[in-house]
Amino acid sequence: MIKKIYIIILLFTSAYSQVDISNQLSVRYGDSDNDYNYNEIYLDTKLSFNRENYRLESLLTFEVSEPAEIGLNAKGLDRYLFGFYNDKFSLELGDIHQTWGRGLLLNQLDLQNLDFHTGSRGLGMQVHNESSTLNIIMGDTASRKSTTVLGGYDPRVPNYFVDQFIYGADLSLNVLKSNIGAAFLLVDEKERSLSHTLTNFRVDRSHEYGEFFISVINKVSEKDSGNLEIFYPEKDGGGFYISNTNYLKKWALTSSYRNFKMDINDPVIRDNIVDNYGQALDIQRSPSGFYQHTFRLLSRNSKEVNLNDEIGIEIQLLGPINDNVNIAVNYMKSSSSKRWHNGVEIDNSLWYSDSNSMPSSSQESYPFEELFIEVSGYSSDGNIFYKVGIDFQDQVFNVLSNSAEVKSFEITESFTLPFLVNFNINPSWNVEMQLELQRLKTGFDTTILSDVDEIDDNYSFTSLLTEEYQENLFLALSANYNQKWSFNLSHELTNSDESLLDDGHNESFDSSNDWNSASIAYKFDSDHTLELFYGSMRGGLDCTNGVCRYIQAFDDGIRIDYSLNLD
Amino acid sequence: MIIYRLFFLLLLTGHLLSQTNFPNNKVQLIDNTTTNLHSLTSEVSFVSFWATWCLPCIKEIDKLNEFIHDYENVSVILINEDRPGDKAKVKSFVRSRQYPIDDNYHIIFDFDKKLSRQFSAEPIPLTLILKGTKVIYRKRGFYLGDEVELKKQLRIALSD
Numbered sequence: 001m002i003k004k005i006y007i008i009i010l011l012f013t014s015a016y017s018q019v020d021i022s023n024q025l026s027v028r029y030g031d032s033d034n035d036y037n038y039n040e041i042y043l044d045t046k047l048s049f050n051r052e053n054y055r056l057e058s059l060l061t062f063e064v065s066e067p068a069e070i071g072l073n074a075k076g077l078d079r080y081l082f083g084f085y086n087d088k089f090s091l092e093l094g095d096i097h098q099t100w101g102r103g104l105l106l107n108q109l110d111l112q113n114l115d116f117h118t119g120s121r122g123l124g125m126q127v128h129n130e131s132s133t134l135n136i137i138m139g140d141t142a143s144r145k146s147t148t149v150l151g152g153y154d155p156r157v158p159n160y161f162v163d164q165f166i167y168g169a170d171l172s173l174n175v176l177k178s179n180i181g182a183a184f185l186l187v188d189e190k191e192r193s194l195s196h197t198l199t200n201f202r203v204d205r206s207h208e209y210g211e212f213f214i215s216v217i218n219k220v221s222e223k224d225s226g227n228l229e230i231f232y233p234e235k236d237g238g239g240f241y242i243s244n245t246n247y248l249k250k251w252a253l254t255s256s257y258r259n260f261k262m263d264i265n266d267p268v269i270r271d272n273i274v275d276n277y278g279q280a281l282d283i284q285r286s287p288s289g290f291y292q293h294t295f296r297l298l299s300r301n302s303k304e305v306n307l308n309d310e311i312g313i314e315i316q317l318l319g320p321i322n323d324n325v326n327i328a329v330n331y332m333k334s335s336s337s338k339r340w341h342n343g344v345e346i347d348n349s350l351w352y353s354d355s356n357s358m359p360s361s362s363q364e365s366y367p368f369e370e371l372f373i374e375v376s377g378y379s380s381d382g383n384i385f386y387k388v389g390i391d392f393q394d395q396v397f398n399v400l401s402n403s404a405e406v407k408s409f410e411i412t413e414s415f416t417l418p419f420l421v422n423f424n425i426n427p428s429w430n431v432e433m434q435l436e437l438q439r440l441k442t443g444f445d446t447t448i449l450s451d452v453d454e455i456d457d458n459y460s461f462t463s464l465l466t467e468e469y470q471e472n473l474f475l476a477l478s479a480n481y482n483q484k485w486s487f488n489l490s491h492e493l494t495n496s497d498e499s500l501l502d503d504g505h506n507e508s509f510d511s512s513n514d515w516n517s518a519s520i521a522y523k524f525d526s527d528h529t530l531e532l533f534y535g536s537m538r539g540g541l542d543c544t545n546g547v548c549r550y551i552q553a554f555d556d557g558i559r560i561d562y563s564l565n566l567d
Numbered sequence: 568m569i570i571y572r573l574f575f576l577l578l579l580t581g582h583l584l585s586q587t588n589f590p591n592n593k594v595q596l597i598d599n600t601t602t603n604l605h606s607l608t609s610e611v612s613f614v615s616f617w618a619t620w621c622l623p624c625i626k627e628i629d630k631l632n633e634f635i636h637d638y639e640n641v642s643v644i645l646i647n648e649d650r651p652g653d654k655a656k657v658k659s660f661v662r663s664r665q666y667p668i669d670d671n672y673h674i675i676f677d678f679d680k681k682l683s684r685q686f687s688a689e690p691i692p693l694t695l696i697l698k699g700t701k702v703i704y705r706k707r708g709f710y711l712g713d714e715v716e717l718k719k720q721l722r723i724a725l726s727d
Contacts, residue, residue: 050588057590059684287651383711426712
């Protein structure tokens, strides 16, 4: 069917000779000692028929993945989109991705590297004029995740699937130098007999010395118990986000405050994404709230904003020190909206809470705090670029106990020094070095409280690693010759054995503490590349656009990447 | 087997008939106004997909800013690929770096990734040079020194 449609479009558009065709082919292969193997072929093909007043377009993505690097195997047409566009109206059928405002209600992502797709298969429409824009969406959304809550956990293959039907509209108006938006979205989940209703209101105002933005959201989730005599209460959550930017000559200061309370749950069930039916949806994203690190070690420590229960602030100062040097100072602090403590004496399994209105530093509030300072610039002749930073992070991941007898928290503290320098030696050679040093502490802070005045409280720290402090080093060297050849070496080292994270039998975890790799890439032309990789890559958290996923290690293997653009 | 045949058919037609015009999408500029892409182009246009977290992108723009005003009749269109939630950060970044925004130098947002998908822009930076609205040069990635090639391509485009 799709083939027929494609051929009809091809013939129709070719007849008019105003057709644009482009293809992007990507072939990926990987084979490692720890069975991190994959074979993937992607072909994106685009057809566009351009007339003076309108444009017809089709985007088709074919995928053959057996097995996929991350996600499910696929063979055939993976995605498609047919669209009609003109000055005032657009209509799309197929796999639609829309973003309303800054994404607090709807921000549909397509992150292939994390197997995170929240687009909808259905219909999307946009009507716009000079002062307003109306977006309408209706379609099926299928998201998938890997979770330890269910059996059969595999970091590369999802074991939890959520199918939803979504429909709604978003209207934004330009009024008095402000953009005002309002939206509603209805979401039905047949499998779990769930329905969600989301509403959003936002104002975006720019002025001479900066800008101001506020977004408010409400979410109601209802679950039908069917014939069972189980009572599922209606979950009514919400939140808001405020950001303000001020320009001071060449400097810019951005500060934000967020208060999200979509679905607040006690520490025992807080992370259960399967049973907590009131939780924020995958199609929702917080406007900012974290720093997207590009350095390797820092990226593994990235923070993902928790829309269900989080209060946070973020402050960023950017500016030039002189004509060649820029500085960025970022400070982030957040916590849950509650301070949790469990019952005393007989029943320690019941949890009680007090509210926070500002981010708290107390351990029972899941605090997170980060300070990142970065300086970047060029030498006076412009041939050397450098970037150097310093980062401090403290976080409580888990509240295990906070009773009158025992306080126990899972914590992480890190201190990281990243450095990068790039030399343009001559018109043919360009060389880059990246070095990162990190000191990391991760484990359990436990205090057994004494009820006798003469006896001190008993504090202990139990590391999750073989050392109390993990020392990490990442070094990468790369050379580029004549814009054709690229040579890369990387070395990563840690002083502690990470196999303790596991029972030693699961190959998803890497038991080594040394990862080396070499790769060579050749550019046939400006967008036609072949890359060969040999070696190992350390596993860990991989974060893109505020979405994080654990990626397993790649042990002693080869990777081949080939990409070709046919424009 | 059918899939492989379809692959081959698409590749062949793409190779024989391939050409790309810059689409006339409705886009949002950094000052929150909206316009059509074609209204931002000139005789020759330099287009780059970029983000504040993309180091090669920033280096490319820094180098571009050093020489672009020597070229008359060249428009610059920088298509931002940051998250919609980072709009304020993008504006702060552009302001503090003093990107020379004027009638020929534009920064637009691609929050719904429509343009990114149309050009298979990932991984960024992806750089395009347009003659009118036709894409005549395409380059992925940037290393210091690559600006020599970009200048050469701009000169070729202007002299054609």
